[in-house]
Amino acid sequence: MDLTALRTAHPEHWGKATAIRALTLDAVHAANSGHSGMPMGMADVATVLYEKHLKFDASAPEWPDRDRFILSAGHGSMLLYSLLYLTGDAEITLDQIRNFRQMGAKTAGHPENFLARAIETTTGPLGQGIANSVGFAIAEEVQRAQFGKKIVDHHTYVIAGDGCLMEGISQEAITLAGRLRLGKLIVFWDNNNITIDGPVDISDATDQPARFRAAGWQVIEIDGHNPEEIDAAITKAKTSKKPSMIACKTHIALGHAAQDTSKGHGALTNPEQLIAAKEAYGWSTGPFEVPADIKSAWEAIGSRGASDHAEWKTRLAELSERKQGDFNRIQSGEAPKRLQATIRALKKQISESQPKLATRASSERVLEVVNPIMPETLGGSADLTGSNNTKTGDLGVFLPENRKGRYIHYGIREHGMAAAMNGMALHGGVRPYGGTFMCFTDYARPAMRLAALMQVPSVFVMTHDSIGLGEDGPTHQPVEHLAISRATPNTWVFRPADTVETAEAWELALTSQKTPSVMSLTRQGLPTVRTKHSQKNLTAQGAYILAEAEAKRQVILIATGSEVSVALAARDTLEAEGIGTRVVSMPCMELFEAQDETYRRRVLPAGPVRIGIEAAVRQGWDRWLLGERGRANKAGFIGMDSFGASAPAEELFEKFGITAEATVAKAKSLLG
Amino acid sequence: MDLTALRTAHPEHWGKATAIRALTLDAVHAANSGHSGMPMGMADVATVLYEKHLKFDASAPEWPDRDRFILSAGHGSMLLYSLLYLTGDAEITLDQIRNFRQMGAKTAGHPENFLARAIETTTGPLGQGIANSVGFAIAEEVQRAQFGKKIVDHHTYVIAGDGCLMEGISQEAITLAGRLRLGKLIVFWDNNNITIDGPVDISDATDQPARFRAAGWQVIEIDGHNPEEIDAAITKAKTSKKPSMIACKTHIALGHAAQDTSKGHGALTNPEQLIAAKEAYGWSTGPFEVPADIKSAWEAIGSRGASDHAEWKTRLAELSERKQGDFNRIQSGEAPKRLQATIRALKKQISESQPKLATRASSERVLEVVNPIMPETLGGSADLTGSNNTKTGDLGVFLPENRKGRYIHYGIREHGMAAAMNGMALHGGVRPYGGTFMCFTDYARPAMRLAALMQVPSVFVMTHDSIGLGEDGPTHQPVEHLAISRATPNTWVFRPADTVETAEAWELALTSQKTPSVMSLTRQGLPTVRTKHSQKNLTAQGAYILAEAEAKRQVILIATGSEVSVALAARDTLEAEGIGTRVVSMPCMELFEAQDETYRRRVLPAGPVRIGIEAAVRQGWDRWLLGERGRANKAGFIGMDSFGASAPAEELFEKFGITAEATVAKAKSLLG
Structure with missing residues (x-):
């Protein structure tokens, strides 16, 4: 690539995009791990998107009507972190960038949504981001239909790499999006022809534009380093009724010695090559240092949406009180009272x-x-x-x-x-x-x-x-x-x-x-086993005593789902023979584990024979049967230890011994 | 569909194809469950494939050079069972057809490869068959390159439905096959526009031919009920250097009242409709009864390949003894001595x-x-x-x-x-x-x-x-x-x-x-932990004593993989303090479980404190820690109980407490 030509043609754009590349090189160098090439290759696309199109307000990353930006190629996380730092996000500070991939940093190896509010989703496992984005776009459509265009009207932008597009999930995502005509979904394909093992051709020869068209998408093919083409493509995509795929021909690790190679996909840490790349960019500040004019240009981008955001708030306030209440309740994730x-x-x-x-x-x-x-x-x-x-x-x-x-x-x-x-x-x-x-x-x-x-x-x-x-x-x-x-x-x-x-x-x-x-x-x-109404949500405790022993308690049967009625039937037989039997229903092991020990001990006291009953493998049960005051010589399990078979259900329960009779026999044998 | 026209145009073909449809209707009726529509829709394609193209010898279903037939749309299992019964397979008898989906039958709800030799693969989870088939076709190419075309030269045929093609795995399969130019792979798409929820259009609008072409496939579009078109398409596909997709426009549940509906996808059990369908076919024999002339025509198809097979045997015998030995050894799955x-x-x-x-x-x-x-x-x-x-x-x-x-x-x-x-x-x-x-x-x-x-x-x-x-x-x-x-x-x-x-x-x-x-x-x-050479494969026992206690045995540390060296380091500290510690390496729980109790008891005797160490969740460990003579108050686990984090590895092991120090502390606390 002729960097000088790029730089000369769009000097201001070049400065902003170079900030991303330089920060990426510095962060990966400091971490001594990470993926340099992708952020360097897609810096131009991201810059134009953020500068000219993305609706957001860096001071309010949770503004509900913001455009969403999904980095499906999550290994290129420094692209996202650079954008957030540059636009003035409060959480992704320069310190965070310096601590890329270090313990406790918000700048994890792959973007983690729970670490910073401005990270929309967790990506890294390839194809997930593009598939998430279909959900984002559906949610936007549904919410828009419910609350109107004045309150909900935004786009979902995605950057996906060759890896995302090779994963099968991408096909499920794009065909669903195509069928549902999610016109506000816009995917940039980072078409750099490089994967970890080598050129994409080594394992793939798919005509991606044809594939997306076959799925009902609009496809626009551009030079991913030309800001005018990028801008025009996004403008066109935004008016489409179909979802759009913008195929961006890019150079991975642009301007670095490893450009266009699979080495460029990984961590570029060689100090001399790093310096040479920055020189080629015309970037002369020290590590992690962004010239003030460029940083303020980026911050202006970050605050560009503030007025939009303020107007949106006004529009929201104009809704009926009930509508506002609904919107805010739903947005907060609270269920209705x-x-x-x-x-x-x-x-x-x-x-x-x-x-x-x-x-x-x-x-x-x-x-x-x-x-x-x-x-x-x-x-x-x-x-x-x-x-x-x-x-x-x-x-x-x-x-x-x-x-x-x-x-x-x-x-x-x-x-x-x-x-x-x-x-x-x-x-x-x-x-x-x-x-x-x-x-x-x-x-x-x-x-x-x-x-x-x-x-x-x-x-x-x-x-x-x-x-x-x-x-x-x-x-x-x-x-x-x-x-x-x-x-x-x-x-x-x-x-x-x-x-x-x-x-x-x-x-x-x-x-x-x-x-x-x-x-x-x-x-x-x-059958219904909860025949006595209780106001309380007993499932919230994870497990509870469904039927208490009548005779002296010698056996506790712990069961879930369809096997609870098996346990109750076994209890009937055992009680009839004078063997006191408690039945514990355990609809949620995780919630039971979260109870305090007093409650757990009340449900599962030491002493009686314990039998777990579940038409599944035993793994996971031993902690209730052998742990929690249980003992191996007084514990048994009725369930599966192999794959099933094709036959009517009742015959299968017989064949695999998941019956009240088998439970009774097991209890008696454990009682000795 | 005008059944009379179909029947009149190709009466012999019609008889054979109708046998499949009638058997399917009868078997599903008898089982009162299953999928009728797909075998009825694809009967014509399957008939032409078996009659005119498929290289096989029904008396020798394991002939290595047979063509492979993969029913990726596995729910249509009656198509395969019908074909096997009709062509004279020794295992899929009429009795098996009558016992479709019953306990112990080889005719399971979905084809299971381990139930009958002629069933090439297990299908049902959609998309698996078409993805398997890529492996079949690769194996054929590799084996052909190794042993020559005289010994290995066959095709892989697949029937895939809309469901298979919607699953993401199908995209991975077809793009890999396209890139690798697996010309001997031929996929029939049962293009009937019906899934369980309704017409395909309800959830999908993919241009499948365009999608396959984008993946580097030859695509041939035909009427899936016209035997001449089917024949011509297969003939053409066989000569292609690209993998071929034959898009077969079909009517699901052809000739039944439920034709072309999503009801037709499932079990057609209504007796009157069944009779009406058979009448429309001109099929007048009783349930499960195939007219003798049609059965013998099918059996002729089943024995059509016998001479090919015999010639192949001759060719194999002409190979050098070493080559023959290699071929037979590899084919049997035996490793070299x-x-x-x-x-x-x-x-x-x-x-x-x-x-x-x-x-x-x-x-x-x-x-x-x-x-x-x-x-x-x-x-x-x-x-x-x-x-x-x-x-x-x-x-x-x-x-x-x-x-x-x-x-x-x-x-x-x-x-x-x-x-x-x-x-x-x-x-x-x-x-x-x-x-x-x-x-x-x-x-x-x-x-x-x-x-x-x-x-x-x-x-x-x-x-x-x-x-x-x-x-x-x-x-x-x-x-x-x-x-x-x-x-x-x-x-x-x-x-x-x-x-x-x-x-x-x-x-x-x-x-x-x-x-x-x-x-x-x-x-x-x-580090290498097995510093003393043993001829014996100790991993075959699943777990074994890697380091015995020197002082009086009070602790057993059980570890796997990277945590075995953690256990050894902990043992060093404990022994230095006079606490005798055994380290058990447990590279394979399943193989340890398969050992007799004497051996298991020798490795895990009752008494000492037991600690499991594995950088993973505890689930699955309790049976070794609490079971097998263990006791809850003397057992501990060093591992993970949450997701990990992004940081250098050594710091993570510290953070999550998977260290020798933590192990020593746990051992001491359990010793009380």
Whole structure:
């Protein structure tokens, strides 16, 4: 590249873009790790975007109507940190830049949304950002339909690299965005033809523009170092009814000895080459030093949106008080006050009528009362609507012709769905839930982990949660998926036993601010086990005594979900034989773990035989069976230790020995 | 559709195709569950493929040079079962068809490769089959390059539905196949515009032909009910140097009242409609009854390949004895005899030289001696070759211009890689391994589960296996992934402590016939802990005494991988204070669990304090700490209970308290 020509053609632009490149070189050099090349390659695009287009107010990073900027190529985190520091973000200071990738810094190796308010999402696992962005764009459309264009009217911009576009999730994201005609979604493709292993050609020969067009996108191809082309492309993209992909031909590590090489993708730490690159840029200040005129030009960009922001506040204040209240409540993530009463009323009704329902149907019953009072819920399913019971009558379908629709047909895209849900939750103003089969937790897994890491309360509705699924067989029967979700930090895994517990679980999930929930729900019908109404949300305690021993307490059966009724049946038999048996329902291990020891000891006292019953692998159970005052020679587990099989459900429970009879036999043998 | 016209135009074809439709209707009716529409829609394509093109010999379903037929749309399993029964497969008998989806039947809800020899792969989780097929096609190319066209020369045919094509993994599969120019891969797209939730348009508007062309495929669009068009398309596809996608416009549930509806996607069990459909077909025999002439026409198709097969046997016999021996050994999945001696020699050398190496580098050392003696290994990485240490000098890169290459640059496609590896293992003749970061187990997870379910010995090389990854931060630091893999049935999770254990783990992985392996390997350097050479593979026992207590045994430290040296350092301190401490290295929990109790008791006797040390979540550890004669008040765990952070590795181990000092303190506090 002829840097002099670039510099001469647009000197002011060049100074601003060079600040990004220089800060990146310095930070990576100081950290002795990181990714230099991407921020250096995309500095021009980012500069034009921030200077001319991005609606934001650096002093108010949480302004709800800001444009969102998603760095899907999260390894290029110094691009984002540079932009935030330069525009005057209060959190990403120069000190933070100097401490790039160090303990306690907000400038982590990859952008972490929970470290600074201006970081929209956590990226690094490739493809997640572009898939989040679909959720951001959907949330914007839905909120705009609800509150009007004067309050909600912003774009979602994304920078995605070759890695993002090679990941399968990107296909799910772009085809969903194309179908839904998310015109306010604009993706810049950093087309630098370099990945870690070498040129992209080594592993890929995809015609990306053709691929995006095939998915219903507008595609604009530009020189990613020409500010005029960048500006024109963004201007054009903003008027499109289709989502836009701007293919930016760039040079990774522009101006450095490693330019256009896969070395340039990584950490450029050689001091001589660093100096040479800065010289080539015409950048003569010391490390981390941005000339005052350039810094103030950037700060002007950072405050450019302040007046817009002020006008927006005025417009918000002009809404009716009720509308304002709704907007602010939803934005804060608070559930409406009447949620509690609604849930209690349903619980009461269920405890009285005692229906036999699959918990997936219980979940629908809950959504039927919740969705009408929570306009922020945004439901969906990965093409299993009738099976996941996720759609209630009042939700219209979200489509280009119906932006008020609150139900999304995600298609057969579990991963894209989960990542889009995270994006919605991060955007704010909506509360997403989405369904698939529990077994396909596997497909959604990378995004489910990120929900937990990012501290967003997405709700994953996972039905058909055991061999109870029946004939579809082992490919569709989860056995390890409860353990997988429970192994993940900051995740609530609910496995309710009946409609009452399902309602309680939903109440917790919908009031959660920082923890995602996994709803593990049955395909098969279950009796109501909470036949006595309690106002209190017992599921909030994680586990509780559902049925106390009548005879002298010798056995405690601990069960979840569909196995709670198995435990109750086993208790009947044992009690009939004079063996006092307590049944503990344990719908959420994580919440039980969070209780104080006094309560845990009350539920699980030392002494009796303990048997865990769950149609899944034992992993995760030993802490309740052997720990918490338990003893190995008095503990047993009734569950799965292999994959399932294809046959009718009842036969499978027999075959795998998950029955009241087997429980009784195990209890007796442990009693000796 | 005008069935009469179809029937009149090609009466013989019609009879054969109708047999599939009628069997499907009868089997789903009898099972009262299943998917009728897809087999009914694709019966014409399958009939022409089997009759005119597919190279197979129904009497020898394991003939190595057969064409492979992959039903990626696995829910349409009755298509495959019908074809197998009709062509005379010995295992899929009429009785099996009658017992569709019943306990113990080979005709499971979704095709399971381990139930019948003629079922090439397990499908059902959508997109897996098409991604497997890329591995099948790669294996064919590699084997052909090694043994010549006379011995290996076959096609891989796939039927994929809309669901397969919506899943992100399909994008990874088709772009990889396009780049690698896998001309012998032919995919039929069952273009019926129906998914479970409704018409495809409800969630997708992708121009699939354009998408495949953008990925480097030949696309042929046909009427999927016209046998002449089908035949011509296959003929054309077979001559292409690019992979081919044949877009077959079809009617789901052809001829049934539910034709072209999403009801037709599911189980069509209404008896009157069933009778009406058969009448419309002109099919007058009773349930499960195929007219003799049609059955014998199908059986002729089944034996059509017998002479080809016989000629192939002759050609194989004409190879040199060494070549034949190699072919047969590799085909059987047996490792070469000298593998053991090679591993032992490396172990001896390492125990003597005692290098400090990251186990990812240890793994490379092992591969350097293994790859030259095992021509069947086929390595690769998802764009992290230098980080995963998966490429050794002798492996060329597999590309269109180098089919002898044994290393695959999979690109940033972890899921596609894992599924392709499964396909290679199923194809036979190669032994696949592939690398990514341990954290991205998440991305590969659906295929890793299927490796376990399908009983194929794929080797997943997962490096950067803890916070030891350092500055990249929590998005890249696994904490729950050991638990996830260990929760999965039939999976060996190896976490070796040094190069010797790494060599032992590889020996086990490369001799495994039915169990996949996960290699959990460090980024950071580790000392050699196996400083005394042993001929025996100690890793095969799962856990063993690495260092015995010298003073009176009061403590047992159980550790894996990078934490074994932490345990040894803690032992030094404890012994210096007179506290006898045993260190147990536990590189594979699954193999330890499989040992007899005598051995397990010897390694983990009752009495001493036990501490588990692993830089990961505790889930899965309690059975060794609290179970196996352990006691809760004498057990502790040193590990992670949250996500990690972005900082240099050593600081992270300090921050999260995974140190020898913390271990010593925990031991003392437990000793009271």
